[in-house]
Amino acid sequence: MVEGFQNHGEISLAHYGVLFLDELPEFNKKVIESLRGPLEDKTVTISRLNMAVTYPCKFVLLASMNPCPCGFYGSDTQKCNCTKEQIRKYLSKISGPLLDRIDLQIEVSRVPYQKLDSNKKEETSEEIRKRVNKARRIQLERYKGQEIFSNSELPPALIEKYCKLDSKSKKILEDAFEKLGLSARAYGRILKVARTIADLDNSRDIKTQHLAEAIQYRSLDRKYFEN
Amino acid sequence: MTKITIEDKEYPKQLKEIKNPPKQLYLEGNTELLKQNIISIVGSRNCTQNGEKLAKKFASELTMQKITIASGMAKGIDSAAHIGTMEAGGKTIAVLGNGFNHIFPKENIELYKEIIRKGGLIVSEYPPDTEAKSNLFLERNRIVSGLSIGVLVVEAAHRSGTSVTAKLAESQRRKVFVLPHEIDDKYGVGTNNLIKKGAILITSTKDIIDNFKSLKYIEFKEASTVNIDKNIKNKIQEQKINKTLEVRLTNKIEKEVYMLIKNGNKEVNEIAKKSNKSISEITNALLMLELDGAIKKIAGGYKCI
Numbered sequence: 001m002v003e004g005f006q007n008h009g010e011i012s013l014a015h016y017g018v019l020f021l022d023e024l025p026e027f028n029k030k031v032i033e034s035l036r037g038p039l040e041d042k043t044v045t046i047s048r049l050n051m052a053v054t055y056p057c058k059f060v061l062l063a064s065m066n067p068c069p070c071g072f073y074g075s076d077t078q079k080c081n082c083t084k085e086q087i088r089k090y091l092s093k094i095s096g097p098l099l100d101r102i103d104l105q106i107e108v109s110r111v112p113y114q115k116l117d118s119n120k121k122e123e124t125s126e127e128i129r130k131r132v133n134k135a136r137r138i139q140l141e142r143y144k145g146q147e148i149f150s151n152s153e154l155p156p157a158l159i160e161k162y163c164k165l166d167s168k169s170k171k172i173l174e175d176a177f178e179k180l181g182l183s184a185r186a187y188g189r190i191l192k193v194a195r196t197i198a199d200l201d202n203s204r205d206i207k208t209q210h211l212a213e214a215i216q217y218r219s220l221d222r223k224y225f226e227n
Numbered sequence: 228m229t230k231i232t233i234e235d236k237e238y239p240k241q242l243k244e245i246k247n248p249p250k251q252l253y254l255e256g257n258t259e260l261l262k263q264n265i266i267s268i269v270g271s272r273n274c275t276q277n278g279e280k281l282a283k284k285f286a287s288e289l290t291m292q293k294i295t296i297a298s299g300m301a302k303g304i305d306s307a308a309h310i311g312t313m314e315a316g317g318k319t320i321a322v323l324g325n326g327f328n329h330i331f332p333k334e335n336i337e338l339y340k341e342i343i344r345k346g347g348l349i350v351s352e353y354p355p356d357t358e359a360k361s362n363l364f365l366e367r368n369r370i371v372s373g374l375s376i377g378v379l380v381v382e383a384a385h386r387s388g389t390s391v392t393a394k395l396a397e398s399q400r401r402k403v404f405v406l407p408h409e410i411d412d413k414y415g416v417g418t419n420n421l422i423k424k425g426a427i428l429i430t431s432t433k434d435i436i437d438n439f440k441s442l443k444y445i446e447f448k449e450a451s452t453v454n455i456d457k458n459i460k461n462k463i464q465e466q467k468i469n470k471t472l473e474v475r476l477t478n479k480i481e482k483e484v485y486m487l488i489k490n491g492n493k494e495v496n497e498i499a500k501k502s503n504k505s506i507s508e509i510t511n512a513l514l515m516l517e518l519d520g521a522i523k524k525i526a527g528g529y530k531c532i
Contacts, residue, residue: 067526073276074527076493083273084303109494109527175518197507209511216510219524 011035011044014059024063025093032093035061039101061102065094075110094220100185103193105220135199151195156188163191169211176215190214228255228327228355237261245373245399249352255327256348260320263295264442266435267371269392270304270381275414278304278382281406283311285379288432290317292445297322299364299371300339300349302332304381304389309338313345320374323351324359324367331359350374365391372396376439379404380426383417390417393426402438404429480504484512485521485531493528 010019011034021027038044038057045054068087072078082090099105139150142162148154154162165173173190176182182190191206194214198206231237232251239261242248266289268282286296286308296312298305300321312319321342323330327349330336342349352370353363368391372378378396380403383389393403403426408415422428429435436444480502487498499509513529516522522529 074525076527080276083275084279085273107495107527109496172514172518176514179518179520209507212511212514213507216514 008055009044009046011038011059012055012057015055015057017059019059019061021061021063024065025090027093029093032098033095036098036101039098063102066090067107074107077110096183097185099220100183100189102220103189104217106217107219131200134202135196138199138202139196151192151199154188154192154195159188159191163195163206165191165206165211166208169206169208172208172211173215180215180218182215182218186218190218193217228253229258230254239374241376242370242373245369247369248373249370251352253327253351253353253355254348256343257318257346258348260295260318260348261374264293264439265295265297265320265375266377266379267297267375268304268308268379268381269298269368269371269389270308271384271387271389271414271417272301272303272305273384274303274307274382278414279307282307282381283314285381285432285435286311286319287315287317289435290315292432292436292442294442295320297371297374299324299367300335300342301364302335306335306338308381309342309347313341313347318345319347321347321349322367322371322374323349323353324364326351326353326355326357328355329358364388368392369395369399372399372401375401377402377404377435379406379429379435380418380421381406382408382414383421384414385416385420387417390421393417393421397426402427404435404438406430478512478515480508481512481515484509485516488516488522488529489531493525493530495528497528 024032038059039061042056042058043054044057045052067073068080068082069090070080070082072080073082073087074080136150143149143153146158148158151162173187177187190211191214194206194211197210197213198204201207201210203210230251230253233243233248237258238252268286268289270278270282274282282304289296290312295318296308297320298308300306300309300323305321309319309321319342321339325331330339339349350370351357352367357363365388368388372392372395375396378393378401380389380393383393393405396403403421405418405421405426405428407422407428407430408418410419427434427438429438433444436442483502483504484498487501492498492501495506495509495513498513499506502509513522517524517529520532523532
């Protein structure tokens with residue numbers, strides 16, 4: 001995925017785009033881990049014997065995976081045939097530090113046929129696009145003259161300025177860190193996500209529900225092994 | 228830690244009867260357990276989820292029947308048996324194939340501590356500094372079955388260590404109970420073979436108890452001590468829930484979400500759909516409930532504690 005000098009790897013090809021990795025645990029562990037640096041620095045450096053090249057790579061990482069090798073762990077309708085060891089091995093392909101860098105982790109269960117068929121009105125992509133664009137405009141306005149464009153780019157110094165929490169939210173965040181065992185890296189990232197959720201909600205301040213939702217998106221860190 | 232030898236009167240009688248009893252035993256924890264009726268639950272380390280569930284089920288049900296559960300504290304079925312016993316409020320015996328200073332597997336160090344904390348007992352015939360070795364585990368198995376009046380085999384693959392334990396148990400004239408499996412189930416080849424060789428096929432805890440003349444099955448429905456215990460347990464649990472409901476669940480959405488999870492709706496979308504609330508309202512409530520210790524994240528969703 002990192003590739004050589006002449007040939008850009010997928011990481012740098014995804015610059016200003018989306019890098020989608022389907023079935024993440026099926027990738028080689030080394031390849032998965034090579035994502036860590038670029039995700040943090042937004043650049044990828046390829047070092048060879050006598051030279052090193054750095055390419056830019058601002059990309060959105062999107063990945064999907066099954067809960068276990070057979071895919072049915074945690075399902076109500078299908079029986080999972082994997083052993084605990086197999087599940088552990090499968091999930092351990094995604095290291096804690098990498099998971100830390102993934103802001104939104106969502107578990108999706110099987111969709112029964114009736115639901116596929118249902119004609120209940122859902123928000124259309126067009127409507128969602130409007131919402132997202134609006135949130136982006138709010139961010140562009142807010143960060144005018146700061147050399148950044150979006151919440152995800154906020155450096156630590158500015159996080160404090162723009163992601164202020166009231167005392168109730170602070171307490172919740174504190175509790176969450178203690179009880180859910182979140183990492184220090186997750187801290188800033190949760191605040192940025194909460195900021196974005198607040199923007200989508202057209203809210204000037206980050207409210208408790210925005211923070212709670214942001215914390216809920218970090219769900220993979222803390223389950224699966226106990227049942 | 229105490230050390231007893233075969234001459235000591237604390238040395239378990241039933242263990243003396245076997246062909247090559249250990250000359251000494253190192254004990255840590257509640258030595259009284261050795262005087263109880265012990266049934267051991269054994270099975271593959273590399274077990275299925277279902278096997279684990281069954282090991283827990285039988286461990287907890289046998290605990291309710293006043294049986295002490297012993298196992299080998301290995302991964303898989305062994306661990307599930309210990310955990311199931313403790314979850315039912317029982318005390319369990321773990322027989323190690325190594326010294327106390329070299330707990331194996333390493334991930335079970337917590338389990339080891341928990342067993343002692345919960346009033347259980349750890350047994351080993353080896354001095355504390357003995358490291359784990361595969362042949363010692365096979366020798367350990369003779370103590371597991373030797374301490375017991377019967378052995379329950381939950382899962383065993385073809386030619387597995389578990390099958391060896393069962394064979395040992397048979398030669399020690401212990402009763403060997405086996406859960407039946409599908410004929411093409413590779414986790415059941417060993418157990419099915421045991422049945423072919425004359426082990427006792429069982430499908431319920433009552434089947435096990437009925438095989439011992441000295442034991443009587445305690446009905447759960449009738450008024451009995453166990454039933455009362457269970458009632459008390461339920462009550463305490465209810466009080467706990469009520470307390471959380473009272474203290475924390477003043478919020479209407481949280482209460483609704485909690486009740487939905489309690490009724491078996493574990494998945495976020497399901498909860499949102501049934502309560503007709505937005506996902507953000509639901510996630511908010513879920514986090515509060517989780518921080519409160521009222522619910523817990525599991526694979527595929529949430530469950531009540």
